[in-house]
Amino acid sequence: MLALASELAGVGRVTNRQLLDLAIRAPRVMIDGVETSAALGIRRGTVVSIEPFEVVPLAPRVVTLEADVVLIPGLVDTHVHINEPGRTEWEGFESATAAAAAAGVTTIIDMPLNSLPPTLTAAALATKRKVARGRCHVDVGFWGGAVPTNLADLPDLFADGVFGVKCFLQDSGVPEFPPLSATELLTAMRVVADIGGLMLVHAEDPGVLHVSPTPQGRSYAAFVDSRPDTAEAVAIATVIEASAATGCRAHIVHLSSAAGADLVRRAKAAGVPITAETCPHYLTLAAETIPDGSPQFKCCPPIRGGADQDALWAALADGTIDIVVTDHSPSTPELKLLEVGDLGLAWGGIASLQFGFAAVLAQATRRGVTLADVLRWMSSGPADLAGLPAKGRIAIGADADLVALADGERFTVTTESIKHRHPVTPYLGAELLGVVRRRWLRGTELQDDMVAGQLLRKQS
Template sequence: MELGSLVGAVRSKRVLFADGVRPAVVVIKDGKIHQILSDGALEEVGCEVWDVGDSVLMPGIVDCHVHVNEPGRTSWEGFWTATRAAAAGGVTTIVDMPLNSIPPTTTLKNLQEKLKEATGKCFVDTAFWGGVIPGNQLELRPMIQAGVVGFKCFLIHSGVDEFPHVADSDLHTAMKQLQGTGGVLLFHAEKDVHEKPEETADSCRYSTFLQSRPDIMEVEAIRMVTHLCLQYRVRCHIVHLSSAEPLKLIEEARQAGAPLTVETTHHYLNLCAESIPAGATQFKCCPPIRSSANQEQLWSALKRGLIDMVVSDHSPCTPDLKKLDCGDFMQAWGGISSLQFGLPLFWGSASKRGFQLPDVVRFLSREPAQLSSLGNRKGRLACGFDADLVIWDPEREFEIKETNIHHRNKLTPYLGLTLRGLVRATVLGGRLVYKDGCFHPQPLGRLLLITEEDRKHKKTL
């Protein structure tokens, strides 16, 4: 099968459905899944069949937490490089965060500028979050009508001055604007409610940084979010949960009827504080990577359904901003690049803890699509859904080297690691866009603007 080819049908002995794994043939027509046939019904296909043997065939991954940074900070990342990395990792849809681009996606005009910059540069489908900042409440409904998925806000300094954090009054105003729209509000759930570490503490030690962002910051932020969610009944979502301590609050809020969802990230499920060397600022992110005991509680919460999905929170920067020359955790940029490697990161760790292949679809494809109001066309192998597919070998190991990283900047804490689960090929809308390290030369991804019908579907599921 040649890159860029229209795929008529794909046959695999291991096709991932919500209810299990079985041999099947997925037939594609006009960019959609047309039929799903049993493995013995090849005579009914009526077109060329691409047989991928024992390789797993599943819906493309939906990564709903990606910082592309274009326009304004394209030296950090851009649509061309980010979406190529996505395609190489089996990610067929990303949702771009409203920061760290300049301007941020906080007004209708800024959204239009973002769309203009993204046009013709995306190798996978791309949707967009808007942002809630102080004073932009009258921009929210126009941005919803223009097609943003929803909005993100910070309860603490965001790391960039052009995206200020909100106060309680801003949140109440935003919630009122979002009522009845079907929109979702995402929270970076940390609040400044603790004493800072002593200035004499060694800033090159990871423990110093960890002490500066204790669990109580997430606990108190999530306590506030759950109250707002129950008060206004607006869909709320906790991004990148790192601490297991707020899980009880989340569980109680859901039992009380709060429309609340939660994500965690690959770095919180794979990295632990005890293993981070002094000065290794490539491991810095906010909230911080916590203890191995905390990590196991996150895995347990994922198994229980308290955490709904796993995303990358791909937040790259130029290497100089990581301050590797001095190893100062307090001064370094907080963000980890992993967009390309989410599938093997998740599978390698999840399979050791009793998770099964269909869980990969649930946590990496179906639930992120649902959050993003794309659940009526992404994240499932079903007739009428987009023919976005990833073909991968769960048993195959590979080493992460700079030469096989497609993000713009190659700095990542995963450099040199051997992962299990190699992506062989990615199909987007029925076309082969990535295969065995090679890309279709032209970006074929679409810009996805969410419609009222998409939001209605989300509310009825």
């Protein structure tokens, strides 16, 4: 009876001199990287007070959490390929955001490809927003793209609220999103620097890839040989040179290698405005354990060996790598060629939005890395990269995007549990750590069928 009453009403003081809509009392809550206890007051979707746990704020609804869950900020994933419109059979806003909500990811930012049209103009951005509106379970923002033919369109993209623009230095895999040459990259970064924007770069060098072995057949080792770490390192060096020359903020997406991490480390020490991300699959999977003929593990750059994995964890620990995001990039099962198993012909992309955090938390626990570190990499860090100060943290003035996480509870990934469009993921059958019990988006508790997400714009 007492537990039921705590869900319905509270008795106590009005906090922060404001009437509340909701209060959440948590015996365990992560605030500023420290686990503590607190009572949060929420009004109009914003955290307006943080009181001692013993306080029962005056609110029409007071939720008191159990001691086996920790209240964490909603996760932020800034690298998600939703693919709608145009390739909605691969993934769409409804299915991708449902997978995000199931994982405790309350904010995602959509990549400019592989939708048709790609997000290369303000008109294409408007088309994407029109399709997404009213279909998102969580908040969604958008990256734009930079290709050789749209550099004059970049100012309008930024003016319409993209959080930055992404480019490739080699073939993207889709013809409508061609790569930039080194000279074009320099030109594009001058434009982005003048706007005060951010350039995201898929860094693999086409020259190195051209002379590398052609990927073919079922051998995973042969596929890794076709995308060597030298391709990543040479391309990152190109980005560093362009960033230093233009002053443009650059961000290396899905960093996969020790060699690449070392270049970023040295560039940061030299004052180059560069950041980097890595992904759950690079931190939790290793080439030595991937069976041949398994295209669900294929991505570019590839999952490398255990030595590179250890180097990536070390680079996270020393601040070389700033964030961990999924690069959720699904396709249809037919394009993955699961029955054929040809790593050269199959579409490359890891479907992981729903399971990335739990996979990283499981590996972090084995390595003695704290939950606070994981949240910095997967919540506040991505929010900071995108310029979303109200996301990714529990603080007064922040959005009440909150997750009650059973951080000691394990679960096994089953086909039935998968929320994204197709049940293809390298994590199928894996035992992961951290079960989402409840989640709130701007103070609204999310149910599985609830579409409460807003479309976000970068504020200038």
